[in-house]
Amino acid sequence: MTTVLAPVGEAPGSARTRPARGGRRRPSRARWWVVLAFLSPFAVGFCVFVLYPVAATLYYSLTDFQAGSYRPVQFVGLRNYRALFEQSDTFWVSVRNTLWMVVVMVPLRTAWAMFTAWVIIRVRRGRAVYRTLFFLPSMVPVVAAALSFIVLLNPVGPLNRLLGLVGVDGPGWFADPAWSKPSLVLMALWASGNVMVIFSAAMLDVPRELYEAAELDGAGTLQKFRSVTLPAISPVIFFALLTGMIYTFQYFTEAFVASSSANATSSSNDLIGYPANSLLFYSTELYRQGFGYFKTGYASAMAWLLFLVIFAATVVFIRASRRFVHYSGGGR
Amino acid sequence: MFKPITGAAAVTAAGVLLLAGCTSTGPASSQPDTAITPGASHAATTVTVWTFNHLPNEVAAFKETLNRLHSKYPWLTVKFVPNKDDAAYAKAVAAGDPPDVFVSSVPDNVAKFCYNGTVADVGPYLTSARIDAAKTFPAATLAYTRYQGKQCALPLLTDAFALYYNKQMFKAAGITEPPRTLAELTADAKKLTVKNSDGSIKTYGFVPRSDYDVNRYLYTGAHSGTEFYGKDGRTTFASDAKWQQLLKWDQGLIDYYGSANVQKFVGRYQPHADDAGNPLLTGAAAMEFDGEWHVGEIATEKKDFDYGVVPMPVLDGSSGTYGAGSTLGTVAYLSAGSQHKQEAFFALQQLTTDTTFLNTLADTVYNVPSTFAALKAWDQRDDPHWKPFVDVFENKNSTYKTLTPAGIEDMDTWRAFLLDYEQGKVTDVASGLAGVGKKIDDLNSESGQ
Numbered sequence: 001m002t003t004v005l006a007p008v009g010e011a012p013g014s015a016r017t018r019p020a021r022g023g024r025r026r027p028s029r030a031r032w033w034v035v036l037a038f039l040s041p042f043a044v045g046f047c048v049f050v051l052y053p054v055a056a057t058l059y060y061s062l063t064d065f066q067a068g069s070y071r072p073v074q075f076v077g078l079r080n081y082r083a084l085f086e087q088s089d090t091f092w093v094s095v096r097n098t099l100w101m102v103v104v105m106v107p108l109r110t111a112w113a114m115f116t117a118w119v120i121i122r123v124r125r126g127r128a129v130y131r132t133l134f135f136l137p138s139m140v141p142v143v144a145a146a147l148s149f150i151v152l153l154n155p156v157g158p159l160n161r162l163l164g165l166v167g168v169d170g171p172g173w174f175a176d177p178a179w180s181k182p183s184l185v186l187m188a189l190w191a192s193g194n195v196m197v198i199f200s201a202a203m204l205d206v207p208r209e210l211y212e213a214a215e216l217d218g219a220g221t222l223q224k225f226r227s228v229t230l231p232a233i234s235p236v237i238f239f240a241l242l243t244g245m246i247y248t249f250q251y252f253t254e255a256f257v258a259s260s261s262a263n264a265t266s267s268s269n270d271l272i273g274y275p276a277n278s279l280l281f282y283s284t285e286l287y288r289q290g291f292g293y294f295k296t297g298y299a300s301a302m303a304w305l306l307f308l309v310i311f312a313a314t315v316v317f318i319r320a321s322r323r324f325v326h327y328s329g330g331g332r
Numbered sequence: 333m334f335k336p337i338t339g340a341a342a343v344t345a346a347g348v349l350l351l352a353g354c355t356s357t358g359p360a361s362s363q364p365d366t367a368i369t370p371g372a373s374h375a376a377t378t379v380t381v382w383t384f385n386h387l388p389n390e391v392a393a394f395k396e397t398l399n400r401l402h403s404k405y406p407w408l409t410v411k412f413v414p415n416k417d418d419a420a421y422a423k424a425v426a427a428g429d430p431p432d433v434f435v436s437s438v439p440d441n442v443a444k445f446c447y448n449g450t451v452a453d454v455g456p457y458l459t460s461a462r463i464d465a466a467k468t469f470p471a472a473t474l475a476y477t478r479y480q481g482k483q484c485a486l487p488l489l490t491d492a493f494a495l496y497y498n499k500q501m502f503k504a505a506g507i508t509e510p511p512r513t514l515a516e517l518t519a520d521a522k523k524l525t526v527k528n529s530d531g532s533i534k535t536y537g538f539v540p541r542s543d544y545d546v547n548r549y550l551y552t553g554a555h556s557g558t559e560f561y562g563k564d565g566r567t568t569f570a571s572d573a574k575w576q577q578l579l580k581w582d583q584g585l586i587d588y589y590g591s592a593n594v595q596k597f598v599g600r601y602q603p604h605a606d607d608a609g610n611p612l613l614t615g616a617a618a619m620e621f622d623g624e625w626h627v628g629e630i631a632t633e634k635k636d637f638d639y640g641v642v643p644m645p646v647l648d649g650s651s652g653t654y655g656a657g658s659t660l661g662t663v664a665y666l667s668a669g670s671q672h673k674q675e676a677f678f679a680l681q682q683l684t685t686d687t688t689f690l691n692t693l694a695d696t697v698y699n700v701p702s703t704f705a706a707l708k709a710w711d712q713r714d715d716p717h718w719k720p721f722v723d724v725f726e727n728k729n730s731t732y733k734t735l736t737p738a739g740i741e742d743m744d745t746w747r748a749f750l751l752d753y754e755q756g757k758v759t760d761v762a763s764g765l766a767g768v769g770k771k772i773d774d775l776n777s778e779s780g781q
Binding site for chain 1: 445447595596598600603668741
């Protein structure tokens with residue numbers, strides 16, 4: 001069921017099978033215009049909403065442009081990029097916090113989703129119900145989910161009251177710099193249903209014969225998981241880790257809502273990173289620089305650096321994946 | 333090869349010109365025409381006013397005044413847009429469509445907007461309208477609305493800060509007079525601290541940590557006889573030993589309670605600083621540094637609460653400044669890019685000088701009126717809870733830190749340092765202060781100071 005698209009100007013199955021005398025027919029200019037006309041909605045949208053903003057941020061990153069300023073914009077070369085590394089303490093705080101989330105949250109979320117999928121596919125009755133229950137949280141809008149967790153994990157909220165009943169003095173969660181990031185991880189685990197569904201589909205897709213062969217060889221549950229399930233679902237693990245990493249490098253909404261809701265003060269800058277900059281992530285710092293301090297050039301440099309880091313990390317990860325990702329049919 | 337290269341160069345040049353063209357171009361001259369004569373006829377004009385205010389009672393107070401303005405001057409229609417912040421304003425300016433007047437909740441960007449030409453100098457408009465700023469607005473408000481001699485904004489209500497204390501707790505602890513120095517405050521705080529049987533703290537005398545509620549304004553210099561910026565425009569953290577004294581006082585109280593307990597207090601009460609769960613109201617704190625709006629909140633949340641308000645105690649050795657404090661408030665800008673500056677200023681003038689409006693809004697949002705005339709006419713000025721704030725506001729030593737084109741970034745840098753210090757991450761206070769001072773000075777040099 002593969003479809004081969006014929007080049008423009010050629011009727012499918014005609015030009016290839018019956019080449020015109022004197023070589024391939026060149027598409028007429030009029031037909032190119034028709035194609036371009038059909039493409040134009042996308043092309044215009046792409047140019048206006050993607051290409052231009054991307055080019056603009058690259059240009060701004062090389063200037064001292066400030067949003068709302070009428071001062072002439074000066075070209076400053078790479079000064080904004082140098083300033084990131086040389087001057088800003090908060091930049092490095094945001095980098096550390098973001099890396100913490102990439103290193104801790106992404107693997108934990110992937111492992112948790114894999115574990116729940118593994119448990120659910122073993123349930124004999126009501127599997128669909130359990131799968132739905134685990135999946136539902138991922139359908140909750142991020143802001144609503146964050147607000148719910150703020151209430152649940154309030155220092156005097158329901159969870160700490162429950163902990164108090166068993167004699168445990170609960171932590172401050174989002175209000176405590178030491179617990180704010182783990183609280184976000186908890187929220188991410190709760191909302192990992194979308195990844196769980198992909199894992200459960202992948203696990204159900206593993207050929208039964210492989211398990212039967214492993215059983216004949218005397219493999220136990222754990223060994224079957226390690227030697228059969230894991231290699232078979234490795235493309236899904238790779239997908240979950242890669243998309244999780246890209247998402248977490250740009251982590252914003254959950255942290256912004258958590259910071260603002262745990263802080264009652266009215267100034268918008270106070271909300272970012274609270275408590276004690278423990279929830280200051282790269283994207284929230286970028287937001288503060290761009291929309292709190294109006295340093296559009298500097299914020300654009302941050303955006304480009306983030307893009308380059310994500311791009312490099314993705315390339316490295318894809319290359320590294322060749323060692324552990326197994327595709328069915330022997331491909332790697 | 334020539335054609336493709338010239339083609340690419342042309343595309344690149346066009347692209348750069350396009351990108352460069354998308355940054356805002358300078359507005360027309362901000363010199364006023366002849367001032368509008370209230371009684372004279374005028375062409376129908378619509379001006380847009382944006383404000384940060386968003387609560388229904390605040391919006392209603394604005395709308396009532398603007399409707400009154402329209403009835404009085406039918407040629408003037410004001411399109412009122414609530415719930416806008418400084419970021420939205422900057423974006424509107426960048427997009428080339430700023431509101432004519434913008435009311436911001438804090439003055440931190442006054443110097444930045446002024447330096448960048450975002451807002452007009454209203455000085456000439458005041459002159460043309462025969463308004464003497466010094467005779468209309470108290471000096472404390474002029475300090476946070478001016479930059480390098482330009483009147484970049486006008487005050488629209490103000491905030492003052494003072495010490496709230498629970499009278500019953502003072503009485504129970506045998507304290508007859510509220511503290512006047514920080515050393516007295518510490519001694520009283522210790523007397524007022526009550527522990528539970530399990531050793532946990534039931535009542536904190538006073539929590540000084542800089543990220544709790546509005547405590548950051550304890551550390552701007554107004555209560556320590558210090559100035560954030562010296563006469564040369566540079567920070568005084570390294571040169572004035574009082575900053576070290578102030579930080580040691582802060583750390584002393586935190587150490588007394590224990591860092592973990594203070595963290596618990598801040599974590600638990602920060603979201604409830606302005607509601608019925610406020611620690612002063614619940615008995616979890618005996619004293620609290622807060623703004624004047626808290627008087628209104630207490631009246632709403634716990635009417636029979638027995639409390640007093642006095643100026644914030646000052647660092648020992650700075651007794652000459654007792655009675656003063658940080659004062660800053662809402663500011664109203666006239667956009668440099670406004671197409672109807674004269675008419676917009678007329679609306680701005682009504683909002684910032686109309687006594688009825690100012691006092692109605694002050695009673696609505698629990699702020700202090702910001703003109704001499706409104707203060708004089710304000711029926712709350714002799715109320716025992718409001719009077720201390722009016723006194724702080726009118727004190728000649730009350731001020732906010734000097735504003736710079738760095739906007740709020742200097743305060744954010746200082747606050748980040750304070751938090752590091754309070755969490756024990758700064759071991760050498762002197763070099764830490766020198767370091768953060770240099771950082772802020774560098775920030776200001778880059779911003780154009």
